[in-house]
Amino acid sequence: MKCYIIPSPKGIDSLTLADRPDPAPGPRQVLVRVRATSLNYRDLLTIEAQYARAAPKADLIPLSDGAGEVVAVGPGVSRVKVGDRVAGCFMQKWIGGAIDEAAQASAMGGAIDGMLTELAVLEEDGVVQLPAGLSFEEGATLPCAGLTAWHALVEIGNIKAGDVVQILGSGGVSIFALQFAKMFGARVIATSSSAAKAERLKKMGAEAVIDYKATPDWDKETLRLTGGRGADITVEVGGAGTLPRSFMATRLGGRIAVIGLLTGMAQVDPMPILRRNLRVQGLYVGSKQMFEGMNRAIAANGLRPVIDKVFPFAEAKEAYRHLKSQNHFGKIVIAHA
Incomplete structure (x- = not known):
């Protein structure tokens, strides 16, 4: 698979396209073909080494927010099935209740690899169904903002x-x-x-x-x-x-x-x-249970996320630069396919 990595956070030009072996889901995990991702201010701070929470892992795959379809499931998975349209949760292990250290340590695009990749392995409880009627690009704006x-x-x-x-x-x-x-x-x-x-x-x-x-x-x-x-x-x-x-x-x-x-x-x-x-x-984003409640409201009210501009996967650096310019209105999205 192709993915972007940050070998050493030092600016947008450090973003590097890389090839990695296709991953496989383990027990209670799902494999998602990512169709779209979106950027947050945190992503700019991360790539410019200004994010105070913690230093990112080595060769980090950035971006917390993404949506796609499930293409494989691991043993014991029952919440989702192949073909489901899903978004990844910002924190893979914050299911509900108050945030704790374990949840914080599962923040995508920072503590663990994120979604700027063709394929992503996520926890079964770390994905939610997209609201009916939303595109992958629209769904990719939901996990953080x-x-x-x-x-x-x-x-x-x-x-x-x-x-x-x-x-x-x-x-x-x-x-x-x-x-x-x-x-x-x-x-x-x-x-x-x-x-x-x-x-x-x-x-x-x-x-x-x-x-x-x-x-x-x-x-x-x-x-x-x-x-x-x-x-x-x-x-x-x-x-x-x-x-x-x-x-x-x-x-x-x-x-x-x-x-x-x-x-x-x-x-x-x-x-x-x-x-x-x-x-x-x-506050630091929210739990899976909050995400599901929000998605029910979005579906019931027909809300459509506001997207400023969609960049192709090959122009990921340009998406970052557009974010840094602060000229956007709404969300900046990268289409993966």
């Missing part, structure tokens, strides 16, 4: 109709959060510095889009738009550069799901958390 947004709004945010959701930017997680928020009947306030992206966000249902460059104190504008109350749930993807604003844009007793560090790391004053009685929680 989709599930992270679902975890933030449903599992942490306990979203309900009429809530106000604050999203930041127009990356994969933020776009999924907008789609899920509208699915639940919530109001959405977004931020963006691009007029073109702002118009697209509004067409997708954002009630207002604040230009954070023209309005650096965008938290005050969120308060104004909500009559001084603030957002019920903030999906925080920026990190230290945006957290202080998110604290003030969120209502008293509101929830902030911290999922990214796009603006870097630094010291953050915790006093607003105390004064505003905020619930601030970090």
